[in-house]
Amino acid sequence: MVAQNRASSGTDNKSSFSSDLINxxxxxxxxxxxxxxxxxxxxADQIYELSAKLPEGWRTVFxxxxxxITSIKVDSGKRETINLEFYPSHQANPKKYEIPVTAESEEESLNLDLEAVVSGAYALEITTPSGRLSDKITEGEKKDIQLVVKNTxxxxxxxxxxxSKTPPKWSVVFSPSEIESLSPGETKQVTATVTVxxxxxAGDYMAxxxxxxxxxxxxxxxRVSVVTSLTSGLLGTVIIIIAIVVVYILIRKYGRR
Structure with a gap:
């Protein structure tokens, strides 16, 4: 962050609105x-209404x-410190923005001209090449999920x-695990190997x-949909069949008594 200068409105023996930093x-x-x-x-004591002329999409807090606050009372011969916060629009282009600020009472209007220089913005996006954020994985196995990281x-x-954040005992390994740099608009392919x-x-889980x-x-x-493996499915089927056979035998053996 770079800052410059001091500015004030008003001259000696007159009220003033000043800031050590104007840029x-x-x-x-x-x-x-x-x-x-x-x-x-x-x-006399004064009540000053505070306002700022902002670029489109910006907002301010005093x-x-x-x-x-939106206004403040300043006693005669006294001073008050005002903190001014300017929140840029997410679409703000890199350039210098002039922000006139006014403190106005019934007797006087004091102006303070500030400058906010936007150097650019930081933002990134992580998604998949197709934009689809779901897949199936067989329990006990691993699967590669292709991701894309973009500097937007x-x-x-x-x-x-x-x-990553996954259900307990799951594991995720990224390749690469870190991206050294991304220029504006540049993308990087990443593989996330998920082990279940x-x-x-079986069911839907979130990663x-x-x-x-x-x-x-x-x-x-x-969204990860876990399905049972063929071996687990066959084992479950065998257990069910055995249970049915056992019940049938018991009924045949004791059902007539």
Whole structure:
């Protein structure tokens, strides 16, 4: 984050609205935070209404003494510290944005001109080549799931880690396990090898795959349908047949008594 300068409105012996920093540079996914000082040099207490002219899609929050405000009372000859937070639009293009801020009372209007320089944005996406987020796996076996990690923003991403959250005793191995860098618009193919334990009950399970670095992250929730193996299915069938035969024999033997 880069910051510059000091600016104020008003001259000596007049009220002023000032900030030590008037220019901050950061990415579009960060909050631009300025600290302003509102000095009331009039002979009476003033209530100042605070407003900012923002770029489309942006929003602002004014704070004083730890509280969110839209106006503030400043006693005659006193000053108050105003924290100004500007939240950029997710679609903000890399450039300098001018943000005029006004503190207006019944007697005066004080202006503070700030600048937010958007250097770009960090964002990524993890999905599958087809976009389909479901598959079948046989219990006791492993399966390779193909994933795609894409840099969807305007700044380069580095040191992207891959991780997973699965049902107990499942395991996932990623290849590669880390992506060193992704330029804007670039994609990387990743293989997630999922292993399902023996005797897992047939049904639908959820596995979450995550790609993240220090600046951003994304998740893909994958539905895994576990089916029983042929051996387990035959064994279950044999057990059922044996149970039926045993019941039949017992009925034949004791049913007439």
């Amino acid at each position: 901050i540079e950061s990415s579009a996914d960060q909050v631009f935070r300025f600290t302003g000082t509102l000095q009331n040099n009039t002979s 704070k004083a003494k730890g509280k969110q 923003a305007s700044l380069k991403l580095t040191d992207i880690d891959l991780s 334990p023996d005797k897992t009950i 979450t795959f995550t790609a993240k670095n220090a600046s951003t992250k994304d998740q893909a929730v994958f």
